[in-house]
Amino acid sequence: MPKICLTLTEKTLAxxxxxxxxxxxxxxxxxxxxxxxxPNERFLIRRFPALAGLPxxxxxxxxxxxxxxxxxxSARIALIANALAYAKTDRRMNFAYIDIEEDLEIPNLEExxxxxxxxxxxxxxxxxxxxxxxxxxxxxxxHVGDEIIKCVSTPKTLDDVLVMFKVGKELKDYNKLLxxxxxxxxxxxxxxxKIGSQWxxxxxxxxxxxxxxxxxxxxxxxxxxxxxxxxxxxDTPVYGILGRPLNGEYWTQFFNxxxxxxxxxxxxxxxxxxxxxxxxxxxPEINLRGASIETPHKQDVLRYLTYKSAEVQNLEACNxxxxxxxxxxxxxxxxDAHAFSTSILTFLGIKNFRGMRITIIxxxxxxxxxxxxxxxxxxxxxxxxxSESRATELAGVFHFKAGGIDERSRKLIKxxxxxxxxxxxxxxxxxxYEDPLDIYQFRGHETLMDLTYKEEETPILxxxxxxxxxxxxxxxxxxxxxxxxxxxxxxxDYNEV
Numbered sequence: 040m041p042k043i044c045l046t047l048t049e050k051t052l053a054x055x056x057x058x059x060x061x062x063x064x065x066x067x068x069x070x071x072x073x074x075x076x077x078p079n080e081r082f083l084i085r086r087f088p089a090l091a092g093l094p095x096x097x098x099x100x101x102x103x104x105x106x107x108x109x110x111x112x113s114a115r116i117a118l119i120a121n122a123l124a125y126a127k128t129d130r131r132m133n134f135a136y137i138d139i140e141e142d143l144e145i146p147n148l149e150e151x152x153x154x155x156x157x158x159x160x161x162x163x164x165x166x167x168x169x170x171x172x173x174x175x176x177x178x179x180x181x182h183v184g185d186e187i188i189k190c191v192s193t194p195k196t197l198d199d200v201l202v203m204f205k206v207g208k209e210l211k212d213y214n215k216l217l218x219x220x221x222x223x224x225x226x227x228x229x230x231x232x233k234i235g236s237q238w239x240x241x242x243x244x245x246x247x248x249x250x251x252x253x254x255x256x257x258x259x260x261x262x263x264x265x266x267x268x269x270x271x272x273x274d275t276p277v278y279g280i281l282g283r284p285l286n287g288e289y290w291t292q293f294f295n296x297x298x299x300x301x302x303x304x305x306x307x308x309x310x311x312x313x314x315x316x317x318x319x320x321x322x323p324e325i326n327l328r329g330a331s332i333e334t335p336h337k338q339d340v341l342r343y344l345t346y347k348s349a350e351v352q353n354l355e356a357c358n359x360x361x362x363x364x365x366x367x368x369x370x371x372x373x374x375d376a377h378a379f380s381t382s383i384l385t386f387l388g389i390k391n392f393r394g395m396r397i398t399i400i401x402x403x404x405x406x407x408x409x410x411x412x413x414x415x416x417x418x419x420x421x422x423x424x425x426s427e428s429r430a431t432e433l434a435g436v437f438h439f440k441a442g443g444i445d446e447r448s449r450k451l452i453k454x455x456x457x458x459x460x461x462x463x464x465x466x467x468x469x470x471x472y473e474d475p476l477d478i479y480q481f482r483g484h485e486t487l488m489d490l491t492y493k494e495e496e497t498p499i500l501x502x503x504x505x506x507x508x509x510x511x512x513x514x515x516x517x518x519x520x521x522x523x524x525x526x527x528x529x530x531x532d533y534n535e536v
Contacts, residue, residue, distance in 0.1 A: 040269065041237060041238050041239055041268075043241060043262060044069065044070050044096065044238045044240050045062055045066045045069045045070070045242075045243065046069075046072060046241065046242050046246075048242070049075070049246070050075065050076060050247075051077060052076070052080055055069075055087075056090055061243070065260060066093070066259050067093070068095065068135060069093060069095050069096070070095075070098055070138070071096065071097060071098065072106075073097065073122075074099050074101075074107040081118055082121070084118070085121060085122055085124060087134075088132055088135070089131075089132045094135035095134055095135055096134065096136040096138055097134040097136065097137045097138065098137075099115050099118055099119065101115070104162075104164045105164060105193075112143070116148070119137060119145070119148060122134060123148060123152055126151070126154075126157075127155070128155075130155065130157075134152075135156075135157065135158060136187070137157060137158075137160065138160040139160070139162065140162050141161055141163040141180055158185055159185070159186045160187045160189050161186055161188055161189065162190075163176065163180075163189075163190060165191070165193065166192075166193045167193070167195075168192065168196070169195075169199045170202075173190060173202065173206050174206055176190075177190065178213075181214070188215045188216070189216040189218070190203075190215070190216070190217050191216075191218045191219075191220065192218075192224075193221060194220070194224050196223070196314065197317035197320070200219045200227060201320055201321045204227075204230075204234055204324040204325060205324065207234035208324075215235060215237065217235070217236055218239075218240065222309075222311040223312070225257065225309065225310075226308060226325065229268065229271070229308055232271050232275075233271075233273055233325055239268070241259050242256050242258060243258060243259075244261075265292065265295050267295065270304070274326065275305065275326070276305045276326055277306055277307075277308070277325050277327045278305055278306070278307040278308075278328060278329045278330060278528060279308045279309060279327065280307075280308075280309050280332075281311075281315075281318055281330055281331070282332060282333025282337075287309035287331075289492065289521075290307065290331055290521065291307055291308060291309060293518075293521045297533065310330070315339055315340055319343055322362075327362070328361070328528070329361040329524075330360050331358060331524055332358050332359065334404070338356055340360065341355065341356075341357055341371065344357065344370065345363065345367065346368070346369075346371065348373065350372065350377070350408075350411075351371045351372060353411060354373050354404070354408055356373060356407065357371035357372065358375055358404075358520075359371070359372040359373065359374055359523075359528075360372075361527055372524075374520045374527070375405055375408035377412075377519075378520035379408060379409050381519055382515045383488055383516075385515075386486075386488075391416035392417060392458075393416065394417075394418075395413075395418045395457045395458055396419050396420075396454060396455040397420045397421070397458045397460065398420070398421045398455045398456065398460070399420055399421070399422045399460050400423055400424070400444075400459070400461045400475050401424060401461070401463045402430045403462065405462045405490065407433055407436075409462065410422060410434075410436070410437050413439075414437040414438075414439070419440075419455070420434075420437070421434075421441070421455035422439055423448045424443065424444070425443065427443035430443065444475065452479050457485070458487075459476070459485055459487050459488070461487070461490060461497075473498065474502060476499055481502060483508055485503065486508065486510070486511075487499065488513070489510070489512050489513065490512070491513055492513040492514040492516075492517040493512075497512075521533075
């Protein structure tokens, strides 16, 4: 089972020890980034392993490899020598490993390190995507049996990440650490058991480290408690979210909490990819069994489906994919429409939209799902959008009214004001919220639904509530959407207990 290594990036040894102590019960070893210490602190590193009380890696990374050490090689080698000097017979008092690059030749120091139980990590880095000839490099560098070969890349696409998993499978008997950084590479850290790495790296929640290597931040508590890292096996089924928001905080929390509660061997995580082709190429390598599909992939994903639910066919959009039980192809579902209607109808205390006149702000796939449900349940709607042509196109599908966000639409909204639904703030950051309906003056009789699910009250919600309108955000709809996706994934209702 892979271990968990906490990267220590503070400027002083005392600050690093404080962080280490906080996470001690979650980690197995620590990586002391000496290149990030204050210069005066670097002369005191020899005593750190004894103070840490667990295995420590010594790393002094050069700037050209993504680190912060700006001095020459002779100065760096002198620091390494100082850290290894006066080695103790009790190996716990020495550094457990030194992390050195493939091109650094220090045979005398390496032999001295081995003599006192300090292992060698031999690293190479690529900040330009895939590491060329990785298999050959790992084999060539593994000339001493106790060495660990570390490959770190900054991927450009998920195909670069896929290479890591393929290499891990091909070299399953080698001691290695295969890591892709950034949002694209998050799965290589969480799924290190599948990739065959000796351990995975995490950062403290409060760490001051910057740079692509530490994004998104993965702290020990998140890895152990949210992702259940120590329970992941080579065969654990993977589920995830693709699209915005990239971190998928709500989704990972919802599904992984359910997996833990119901004792389901599965893991759910966010994926980032500009293209669906790369995502579906990665899927079989990690045993991906299902995913939540968000903007901007809801239409493009249709061409990968071998089965489409009635909602997907009618809406021409899919937000849930599931691997077919036969293993041949993907099933596609859309839970947006049902989640919307059950949420707002429950809030209003009615059974359907018959007789209601409704304004829908926006013209994307979510707006289409809402319009579809209003149409199915005999409601009438006005669809408005900053791009009036898009609103007209969507409204035409259901024979609804359409307009831009202008004076003419303001008069129409008064006639379609039983329920006003804003879809334009979905997934926005709080500081990006705008009032999309500032042309309209709420009168107090309207019900406003704003599909944002953030805790912050948006400007349009505040304005409507201030004159007595009933208001609801999109959190309840989001919760229902996730519950319906759970049923799509596993074929059983979400357990409410």
